[in-house]
Amino acid sequence: MVALTGKxxxxxxxxxxxxxxxxxxxxxxxxxxxxxxxxxxxxxxPIHCNIEKLEPVKVIxxxxxxxxxxxxxxxxxxxxxxxxxxxxxxxxxxxxxxKKIDFRKIEQNFNKLFGLNFxxxxxxxxxxxxxxxxxxLYQAMLSRYISKKRLIFKYKNKIDYKILDLHLLKSxxxxxxxxxxxxxxxxxxxxxxxxxxxxxxxxxxxxxxIDSAIKKVLKEEPxxxxxxxxINKSIFLQEYKxxxxxxxxxxxxxxxxxTQ
Amino acid sequence: MAxxxxxxxxxxxxxxxxAILHKILEKAVEDEIxxxxxxxxxxxxxxxxxxxxxxxxxxxxxxxxxxEIKERIMKKVNNELKIRISKGYKNIDLxxxxxxxxxxxxxxxxx
Numbered sequence: 014m015v016a017l018t019g020k021x022x023x024x025x026x027x028x029x030x031x032x033x034x035x036x037x038x039x040x041x042x043x044x045x046x047x048x049x050x051x052x053x054x055x056x057x058x059p060i061h062c063n064i065e066k067l068e069p070v071k072v073i074x075x076x077x078x079x080x081x082x083x084x085x086x087x088x089x090x091x092x093x094x095x096x097x098x099x100x101x102x103x104x105x106x107x108x109x110x111x112k113k114i115d116f117r118k119i120e121q122n123f124n125k126l127f128g129l130n131f132x133x134x135x136x137x138x139x140x141x142x143x144x145x146x147x148x149x150l151y152q153a154m155l156s157r158y159i160s161k162k163r164l165i166f167k168y169k170n171k172i173d174y175k176i177l178d179l180h181l182l183k184s185x186x187x188x189x190x191x192x193x194x195x196x197x198x199x200x201x202x203x204x205x206x207x208x209x210x211x212x213x214x215x216x217x218x219x220x221x222x223i224d225s226a227i228k229k230v231l232k233e234e235p236x237x238x239x240x241x242x243x244i245n246k247s248i249f250l251q252e253y254k255x256x257x258x259x260x261x262x263x264x265x266x267x268x269x270x271x272t273q
Numbered sequence: 274m275a276x277x278x279x280x281x282x283x284x285x286x287x288x289x290x291x292a293i294l295h296k297i298l299e300k301a302v303e304d305e306i307x308x309x310x311x312x313x314x315x316x317x318x319x320x321x322x323x324x325x326x327x328x329x330x331x332x333x334x335x336x337x338x339x340x341e342i343k344e345r346i347m348k349k350v351n352n353e354l355k356i357r358i359s360k361g362y363k364n365i366d367l368x369x370x371x372x373x374x375x376x377x378x379x380x381x382x383x384x
Binding site: 173175176178179182183185186189190193194265266268269 | 280283284287288291294295298299301302356357360361362
């Protein structure tokens with residue numbers, strides 16, 4: 014495709030771009046054209062963390078996401094999209110950016126562009142670090158990722174019991190509405206609670222560690238929870254309620270005594 | 274059909290209560306950055322409540338069960354907050370419950 018370059022010059026009411034009178038076909042008066050900033054397309058070599066292999070079509074999607082969000086300070090892709098195969102529900106993106114941004118609009122635009130569901134969290138680097146210090150699920154999420162630029166995380170676990178109380182709240186619905194919830198929601202709630210359990214016990218948090226603890230503590234296969242075919246509902250619920258109650262007790266005791 | 278309606282109302286109440294609880298508890302968090310971060314958590318519960326509200330008819334006008342829904346949400350939220358207060362949780366303002374409930378119910382066209 015033929016492209017012309019020009020410079021934006023200042024006008025009185027509107028600014029303009031001048032193009033030569035003698036120009037190639039396709040640039041006739043009245044033809045619609047696209048004007049976009051001419052910046053050097055930098056070659057992006059994504060950083061892979063704990064990812065052995067990614068399907069070629071996913072690599073293309075990652076590159077396209079990076080190019081669409083090139084204004085951001087960094088882009089981190091995480092979640093089930095990075096698992097082998099195409100069973101993912103959505104693509105999780107952490108957008109590191111210092112300015113306020115309408116992340117719902119990005120989700121909608123990407124949904125139209127790729128025909129896939131996106132979950133975008135926009136935050137600055139300091140907020141990400143705070144999240145990592147205090148949020149077990151952030152640690153799980155960032156145990157495996159692809160990013161545009163290299164990430165260096167220096168943080169220490171900070172047990173803020175009021176924050177953990179808010180986190181644990183996300184898992185409460187499973188006990189209140191067990192029969193109504195879809196498998197992926199049940200799995201999300203179990204995963205959240207187990208991540209808190211590991212965090213409080215100062216254990217490593219990764220997707221594998223969480224799944225293994227679900228199996229051990231809640232006595233159910235993670236895949237069964239996801240597919241909503243829980244083999245022994247009463248045992249699962251009994252273990253779930255017991256762990257929830259124990260964690261809630263520890264958290265409320267911690268709130269009373271302060272942050273560690 | 275009647276069962277579906279009950280199911281969606283229960284799910285709506287659960288998520289709306291969570292959103293309100295989040296809103297009130299996050300005010301008790303001192304750190305400004307963390308508070309900003311928890312605004313998003315409120316949004317998640319709110320979006321879920323909105324999703325379930327869209328499955329309950331009438332979608333575009335108030336629900337006949339409005340008073341019952343409000344009462345159940347307030348009871349749930351108050352119970353959760355009172356447990357925390359009894360265990361020594363500070364800076365929880367129970368006076369915010371009714372206005373926060375009214376706000377969410379009006380935003381989601383329940384009242």
